[in-house]
Amino acid sequence: MTVEKKLIVNSDKGNLLNELTKSIIECEQFYFSVAFINFSGLQLLLDSFKEADKKGIKGKIITSTYLNFTESKALKKINDFNNIDLKVFVTDKEIGFHTKAYIFEYKDLFKVIIGSSNITQSALKSNIEWNVEIISKDDAAFIKDVLKEYDHLWNSSVVADDDFISRYEEFLSRLTTPNITHNLIYENSEYIIPNRMQKRAMENLERIRSFGEDKALVIAATGTGKTYMSAFDVKNYKPRRVLFIVHREEILKKAKETFEQLITNRGVTLGLLTGNQKQKGADYVFSTIQTLSKCYDEFKIDEFDYLIIDEAHHATSPSYQSVLDYFKPKFTLGMTATPERSDHNNVFELFNNNVALEVRLHDALEDELVIPFHYFGITDIEGIDLSDVDIDDVAEITKRLKVNERVDFIIENMNFYSHDGEKRKCLGFCASVEHAKYMAAEFNSRGYKSICLSGEDSVELRSQYMNRLENDLDELEFIFTVDIFNEGVDIPSVNQVLMLRPTNSPIVFIQQLGRGLRKHKSKSFLTVLDFIGNHSKTFLIAIALNGSRYYDKESLKVAIATGFANIPGATHIQMDKISQERILEQIDQENFNSMKYLKEEYFEFKKMNQGYIPYYLVDYLKFDGAPDPVKFIDREKTYLQFVAKVERDDHLKALLSNDAFEGALKELSGKLPLKRINEFVIIKYLLINDEIAVDEAKHEILKFVKEIDEDSVLHAFECLNQDYYDSVQKKSRLKLFHFSEGLLFKTEEFNAVLVNEEFRKYIEDIVTYGIFRYEKEFNNEYYGVPHFKLFEQYQMIDAALLSNYRKIHTAFRGSGLLANGNDYFLFIDLHKEEDIKESINYKDKFIDQNFFQWQTPNSTNQTSDRGRNIIYNRERGINLHLFVRKYKEIDGKVEPYIYIGKGNAVEFEGEKPITVKLELETEIPTRVYTEFVKKV
Incomplete structure (x- = not known):
């Protein structure tokens, strides 16, 4: 019989997680054998296991104690499923355990995936992993060998019952070195190297300075390493004296420690200038603005070569302005997580509009500057009806959300998905102060230690409760709040976020999500549970998660249908079917271009x-x-x-x-x-x-x-x-x-x-x-002439501008094939109407990610000069640039084309028009290709 084989790698084309979740709920029985299981990976499989349980699909899982990497928390969670039997292979010094095998039994065949991936979030989604999938009849010799070996391992392993897990936990707690230490690296200041964000910022700062500019701003999310970046830049710049200004004293000491760690053996002294310490003579002075604003004139105006302003969005205030107007450094660097200022002044202007770098959430995830998040969109209980409520009617929304049954539902899901780390440290975002107080009271009555914090509480009280939540020995697990944690306030060890109110702003959603993304030794991912109701603006969640400021209806629908596959790394976004359908329906009904x-x-x-x-x-x-x-x-x-x-x-x-x-x-x-x-x-x-x-x-x-x-x-x-x-x-x-x-x-x-x-x-x-x-x-790339960027949006007239066309530019329209010298521009509509089911032009289409079929205008024949330029384009030095769009119009607005690069004719047939097969010079990324071809 024919054996089907394929290689599964984690890439933009897919990952092992997709294969496993699909196979678990479609098979008749499954058998896993993996060296270790972390909760970070198991959490991504929980819904599939639950669905399998509902369908009566049974499973067996073998893992091991090898290197003590398997987490007892993961073992306990697996044991919650009645349909799964769990055993552990206990290793010793002589015998290791390295298997990574996933076996799925179907009616008359088996699917076997063997390779390199254990059950961790990185192995399932983002690591470089090779796994081979083999599908074969159940009577094949290979399958018999696999099952025989599995049975042998099963019989050699011990049942992971409560008694075993308890003893394993006790053993782990006695280890002098916790099992997370395999992530730690010996660090010497000479060998701490900049991350990708820091390198880009430093390169841009150097470029900005090389043209005589003396100010620049870096915008990057909290926790992405801005202070380290500034220290790296100072290290390279080698200023004689540095002044580092902050808004809050607690940040000051951390900043000084960072510089001490990185700038060694330079013979420079570092000192603090605060209410209590006055080390003004240090080479590098770290000062609060409150102290500095009272004594800045004690320094010479050119005392400092390099000035750094942390939380630079405060720098438009009067206290900063007097200081900044006084000093004349050679260079000033501003750093901020958000260039927002409540007094409505423009922070960009303050830094001469020189932005060295902007890193927002999507970039931070891609550069691994923050931890991944696992987002679960859960349809709210039927009893909550928000379909007829105005989103601004906070009192009515609060009233409808204060339902005991909903509290039980939230707790049930919270316990099912759980969290990373030993102690739960959770922020719950509510609709109002009244709603937050209600949630805290209800959680307390059910035995979950909780408090409510709001803008009404003093800074001291907030700080006290935040410290309690951070403390592993404190009983406090939940802070329910409205808005005080949207931005600027940080509890680095937060490992769970509950979205308990209807989303009415992508901005607020991203700010709240960001509260748990700070890197911390106690967690490797953030769990986000969003309880999605039937409110009319539910689709705003999709806009927030999509990670792109510039979106259209079609790209949003594809993102939802593909589980937001464009989100980088081990981040995982999953919505249940009802939520998906509800959001897709809302997007269909909404006109994003209407007034x-x-x-x-x-x-x-x-x-x-x-x-x-x-x-x-x-x-x-x-x-x-x-x-x-x-x-x-x-x-x-x-x-x-x-x-x-x-x-x-x-x-x-x-x-x-x-x-x-x-x-x-x-x-x-x-x-x-x-x-x-x-x-x-x-x-x-x-x-x-x-x-x-x-x-x-x-x-x-x-x-x-x-x-x-x-x-x-x-x-x-x-x-x-x-x-x-x-x-x-x-x-x-x-x-x-x-x-x-x-x-x-x-x-x-x-x-x-x-x-x-x-x-x-x-x-x-x-x-x-x-x-x-x-x-x-x-960025600062040069794209040559024509000045096209791959997979960016263009209108026809843009091709005239970007190819230095020296005739009237509005002439660039209409025919679908335009030319400027040896550059031919092919503008292609895949579907002539918005409705995908009607008027499909099957002649212009993607064959796959490397080839495109295109028909020339109807008047073109093979013997004409233009025809020959197209079908023999490479030999004749003609560049064929392809611009493609899915629909000509959406919601009454003309859609832009996407530039997919140059193509070369490899086959052709027919006359007037000629059908040409073009080989693309750049393979279409899966994200872009899916958006073009997927029917939603």
């Missing part, structure tokens, strides 16, 4: 902005999970027009009645989001200078990208001169710049706009936002 939806998104963001009207685009850079303001621009041509409309703001309307100002806003806003940075860097320079030449422009652009070609700079000058606008555009668009005799100038009209300080602020805001967003999305 109603955009207004709701805007006002929710305004709430997060402490109720301030977010007048500036850079306000949207403050929070992970903020909406994309370009959607508001698309709706009303400029962001200010959108704000004026939804706020009914008469002052804004008066400003916008100035035709030149409104024209300048439209001209600049229409270029967002930037597809290349050249134009906006030139504009930034001209906001403070009268003219710019090509050489100067190159110098400025190189502050942001590694390389730039002169022709692209010249083309940018021509574009700003409106050389490639058609007659309609020239009549309707304000001319901001004039290009003459090798120099680019501002026009008189634009100069008149910039003279007005209020107008100028809004103009600067668009430029800052455009540059910052470009840097965030594309």
Whole structure:
């Protein structure tokens, strides 16, 4: 008989966990033999085991005591399942135990997976592992050998009953070296090396300084190593004296310790400047702003070469401003987890809009700067009906959530999924203070030691309870709260988060999730339980988890259907079927481009902005999970027009009645989001200078990208001169710049706009936002000409701009095949209608991740010059660039194309049109490929 074989590795194409969860609930019986089982891996299999139990599927599991890696907690949990028999192979010094085998019995065949993976979160999802899957008839010799060996192991192992587990636990507790020490590495200051985030930040800081800039900001989530990064940069920069300023004294001592650990044998002294300690003469002074603001003038203005401001979002306050205005260091570094400031000042401006790095949650997970999380979306009990409640009606939501049956349901799930580590340290996020008090009281009455903390409590009381939760010997396990832990407050050892209220903001969701992601020796992952009700805004959970600020309906649906496969590392996101269906249905019904939806998104963001009207685009850079303001621009041509409309703001309307100002806003806003940075860097320079030449422009652009070609700079000058606008555009668009005799100038009209300080602020805001967003999305890479980035979004007209096309750019539309010299641009719609079931064009399609089938325009034949250029493109030096979109339109809005790289013709047939098989130069990543081909 034919034996089916395949290699299973953890990659973007799949992982061992997917294979196991599917096989457990489809087989008739399963048999595992693994060297060790950690709770981090077992938790990911719990739902499959529960489903198997319901279906009457039985299993046997053998693990071992080898190296004491198996966790007793995992053994206890397996024993909770009536359908699984558990045994342990007890090893000794002579005999090791290395098996990693997963056997699934079906009606007349067996599936056997043998390889390198034990049951841990990393082995199942993210480690480099090789596992071979073999499917064979039950009478094959191979299967008989496997089962015989399994039976032998089973008979050689002992039953893992309560008595055995108790003795094993006692043995582990007596070990002088806890079994987590295999994760520890001997560290010497000479050998502590920067992580990926720190390296990127240092490279960018060096580049920023090389162009004469003296200030920069680093934005990175709490716990990602910003202080270490600053110490590494100081080590490289070798300043004579350093001043490190913080907002809170507890951070100060940790920062000083970090520098002491990294900067050794340099002959520098480190000292504290606080209320109690006045070591002003130290080479590196670590000071609180409270102390420094009283004595800064005792130092010379150039006393310090390098100034570091931690929690830099506070630096716009008066106490900081007086200090920062006084000192004149060679370089100033700001560091913050969120560039948000309650007094509404702009922290970006303070650092000359130089952002060396931005690391948000998704980046932090990818760079392993935070621990992975296991998210379980659980459908709330039937008795909770939120379908007809306004999301802002907190009193009514509270009333409906205060149900004893729901408390029991939460506890049942909390105990089923459990948590990492010995003591549970849990934050429960509630709808209101009343709801938090209710949850704490109900948990206490059931024997779970809990308290409620809110903004009403003093800082001292909060600190006291946080310390109690951190303390392994304290009985306190739960803090129920509303908003005080959203950001800025840290309990590093938190190992479980309960989402107990309807999600009405992706920003708040991400902040609450982030409270448990800090690395800590007591945990390897965070358990997140989200109780998902039938509220009308449930789909916001999907937006938050998707990890992308820029999404559409289709990408969200695919993310949900694939279990958010784009989330990096060992992080695991799982929603039950009811929640999935509910969210998919809501997404189908919602129009993300409607004014109603955009207004709701805007006002929710305004709430997060402490109720301030977010007048500036850079306000949207403050929070992970903020909406994309370009959607508001698309709706009303400029962001200010959108704000004026939804706020009914008469002052804004008066400003916008100035035709030149409104024209300048439209001209600049229409270029967002930037597809290349050249134009906006030139504009930034001209906001403070009268003219710019090509050489100067190159110098400025190189502050942001590694390389730039002169022709692209010249083309940018021509574009700003409106050389490639058609007659309609020239009549309707304000001319901001004039290009003459090798120099680019501002026009008189634009100069008149910039003279007005209020107008100028809004103009600067668009430029800052455009540059910052470009840097965030594309870093400082140079993409050549055409200036395309793989798997990014483009409209047809963008190809003209990015290939330095020197004719009218609006001519780039319509035919599906456009050309600029030897560059051919193929624009392809996979489906002609939004409904996937109708009007499918089967001729243009992905064959697989490496090949694409495309039909030329109907008029093309094989003997024409254009036809020959296509079918013999490689020989004739023609580059075929492919741009693909799934649908032409979604919710009445034209969809962008995705650039999938260059392709080369390998087969062709037919005439008018020619059907061409193209081999792609870059394999399509599974995430992108799935989004194109998956039917949801």
